[in-house]
Amino acid sequence: MIGRLNHVAIAVKDIAAAARVYRETFGADVTAAQAQPDHGVTTVFINLPNTKIELLEPLGADSPIQGFLDKNPSGGIHHVCYEVDDILAARDRLVAAGARVLGSGEPRIGAHGKPVLFLHPKDFCGTLVELEQA
Ligand SMILES: CC[C@@H](C(=O)O)C(=O)SCCNC(=O)CCNC(=O)[C@H](O)C(C)(C)COP(=O)(O)OP(=O)(O)OC[C@H]1O[C@@H](n2cnc3c(N)ncnc32)[C@H](O)[C@@H]1OP(=O)(O)O
Numbered sequence: 001m002i003g004r005l006n007h008v009a010i011a012v013k014d015i016a017a018a019a020r021v022y023r024e025t026f027g028a029d030v031t032a033a034q035a036q037p038d039h040g041v042t043t044v045f046i047n048l049p050n051t052k053i054e055l056l057e058p059l060g061a062d063s064p065i066q067g068f069l070d071k072n073p074s075g076g077i078h079h080v081c082y083e084v085d086d087i088l089a090a091r092d093r094l095v096a097a098g099a100r101v102l103g104s105g106e107p108r109i110g111a112h113g114k115p116v117l118f119l120h121p122k123d124f125c126g127t128l129v130e131l132e133q134a
């Protein structure tokens with residue numbers, strides 16, 4: 001069902017500082033910061049030859065990453081994002097297998113303008129999984 005690794009997301013408290021590390025220390029291709037108010041985060045993408053790193057900073061009072069940062073104050077790997085050809089078919093198959101889809105269960109438009117869904121970390125080896133329509 002899953003295809004390419006679209007991105008690995010890292011939650012950080014200070015996205016400008018984190019972007020500087022990737023741009024200046026690693027010499028990576030780093031995008032500008034983008035507020036994602038529908039998702040309660042600000043994002044920066046690091047474009048690597050084979051995938052992307054998504055830096056996430058909390059945005060607003062109810063950010064879904066605030067609890068994670070409270071538990072991991074230095075930041076850390078927050079989720080992995082896999083591409084799927086048909087996100088609704090993937091969701092229905094996963095739900096039938098007993099997996100929990102987070103939120104309303106309906107896809108929302110993600111950072112790349114494509115539908116995304118999140119799967120509960122307890123159902124996937126302790127890792128929060130994002131699915132993105134390819
Ligand atoms: C920019 C758009 C998009 C994109 O296109 O790329 C994004 O990436 S948006 C990214 C931010 N959005 C989300 O993360 C949405 C989905 N997340 C959630 O709904 C919540 O964050 C959560 C996963 C339900 C966690 O909610 P929270 O209130 O922080 O924690 P809980 O106490 O409910 O957690 C239960 C349990 O799960 C563990 N946990 C929490 N987060 C993670 C994580 N990222 N990775 C692994 N495990 C996680 C948490 O520690 C709890 O465990 P126990 O303490 O053992 O019960």
Ligand SMILES: [Co+2]
Pocket residue numbers: 007009054079081130
């Ligand atoms: Co993501």
